[in-house]
Amino acid sequence: MSRGKKVSSELSQKQKDADVVIVGGGAAGFFAAAHIAEAAPGLRIAILERGGEVLSKVKVSGGGRCNVTHAEFVPRELAGNYPRGQKELLGPFHSFCSGDTVEFFESRGVRLKIEEDGRMFPITDSSQTIIDCLVRETSGRGVEVYTGHAVKQVNKGKDGWELVTSKGNFNCCKLLIATGGSPKMWDIAGQLGHTIVPPVPSLFTFHIKDPRISGLMGISAMVTVRLSDGGGKMMFEGPLLITHWGMSGPAVLKLSAWAARELHRCNYRFKVEVNWLRTVSFSDALEILRGYNRKSGKKYVHASRPFDIPKRLWTRLAEASGIRESQRWAEISKNGLEQLAEQLTKGIFKVNGKSTFKEEFVTAGGVDLKEIDFKTFESKIHKNLFFAGEVLNIDAVTGGFNFQNAWTGGFLAARGIVEKSGS
Template identity: 60%
Template sequence: MKPFDVIIVGGGAAGFFAAINIAELNPTLTVAILERGKEGLQKVKVSGGGRCNVTHAEFIPQELVLNYPRGEKELLGPFHQFMTGDTIEWFEKRGIPLKIEEDGRMFPESNSSQTIIDCFLNEATKHKVEVLYNHAIKTINKEESLWNLETSQGVFSTEKLVIATGSNPKIWKLLEDFGHSIVQPVPSLFTFDIKDERIKDIPGVVALNVEVKVLGTDLWSEGPLLITHVGMSAPAILKLSAFGAIELAARNYKFEIEINFIRQSFEACLEQLKELKQQLAKKTVFKSTSFDLPKRLWQKLVLASDMDNESRWADLNKQQLENLANQLTQAVFQVDGKSTFKEEFVTAGGIDLKEINFKTFESKCHKNLFFAGEIMNVDAITGGFNFQNAWTGAFIVAKSI
């Protein structure tokens, strides 16, 4: 049996961040990471399309927590301890400057997730953290003050155990055996599958500022909307998928959404269309793209309003104007399923937050058992927020230990 002072289960973002900070804050401790795969940091690798969306440029804790459908209340205190600014400073101290993009997402200036991976691997080596790959956890036992872990390649013991495996049903099951409650996981970041003539053949079209509601619920969001080969994506949809994760799972991902493409009321839109009818009388509606909409989307909505590509503004009747106003401000689409957002699979669910002390990220059920990252029932919308939760939790675990 090989003893360590601290063992971290999980070689992802939270696991490495915790291990490096523990070893740096107390160099006398022996620290090991047990990773079940042949390499770690795979989520870091694919995040942000391979650029690694490290964090988000939101510097006020009260504002930052609003991006967490689960964990909003619990993370407020931790964000006062380790925040976005601390993340930026941590990476800059290690020679990795971050940059802010227009939408607030932050990436390494190198634009490559490999920069972050190399940083973690180098820091782990520098601080003598042992990283053991192909070590899947089989059992966890507690004997007096020691945790014993049986892995696929031997048995290890430690006084302090950190679980940072992300969404891992097998580990959740082991923790249930230790008396922890697990909130059943459901997907949290996904795009909507929609088959509809109005969006057929126009993948890649982006409406920059829409409002989307899920009919029959209180769920709504706003922001850019992207039409894809299978339906709809981008922040307006992904926010809904995160905040509606549990409700949409209960509906088996079959529901209706209403989209306001121009963020105006039906009445205001109708008035504007009547003015366009006067101003553009001799022109065809099909070619008179209005309301700053993408041309191809405008044309699809025109055709869906009982017009053809030859219809002239002057000839439109009251019903056609109302149809177009309706398509622009309250278009209803049937969602029939979901697709994973890129390779970034995020889930709602995990260890019940009532069983964690958020001053230390220690289990309330067992002393010297700590959690970091998505193993807990915390998740965020897309944009670097899930990583910020990982860095914050991992740093506080390190400080606690």
């Protein structure tokens, strides 16, 4: 925790009153608190964090660098990166988009940079820079942070909300739940009448044991990948990285996110089809191979290739097509060329399990989006109850998009809370 921040680990009394209670000391919670405090300085705001430290996910994100957002500044294009929440976030992104996130941090002295893939980080390459900024924006502005306060129960009263925590009770008029994927808070939201879409993992890598990729860890290629059984609509282009356990990379992660529920239903036992030539079709690949066969007949197949794919991968795919190391192009039969074209453009790989992508554990699931007013992120079931961040059934592909959902939801919830508070 940064210097100057007043943190209370114990309540000064068994019952504490606040105008606004925010459950969850993460990105969405702190961002909301900062905006409420700025717009309505007189409001008493309490952040309840069950852990011993706040902003812990910000701390570890992006390998400790914090992937703040993504350099996609068009709301519709930005919304296209959310398998759950794409339609619902379109309006909110018109109110607070990635450009607004950049402006918020840079106007407070935190400069951001854009990397080649569009991800945005602080120029310090340290997540502590983001943490310090958020803490500064809430310090001394009527925001009190209570760590080690696990919320056990939420009761709706006549004039607001009562929260029972592991270290005392709180009363408030406005309640914002921004706890991320917390099963306990999902249970509490369910007890309050909200529908909870059961959470399943999203953003994961594929376990594949296959001689075509065994021992090739570290090799990457630009591919198109899709589910081989009935998943033709879920087709993604991009880099694929071969790992010691199977496949990873943006193309695989996108497929894992968009097909999260389908893959959960089949217990992560399924098949994927990989086009190692990205957009080249089977017929076009076959035609190119035939031309190369005629032109370069004296060359060895394993040593020469007409496509720009890694040499070791090419050799494996040739072997899988029944082509021996000693064979020249002129010796390859019509069937052999067809087999090679199929391996290149329609290779089927059996997936047998998954792994979490790096330190990111993202879930598909949460509070049903039909029960939220996305102008304010207020519950349609209870007035003065707000949600923001991954506690909602919203998740994104990797690249800073999940944080952008937190910033946008935190901002709009804050604005809604301030407006309803008469400020």
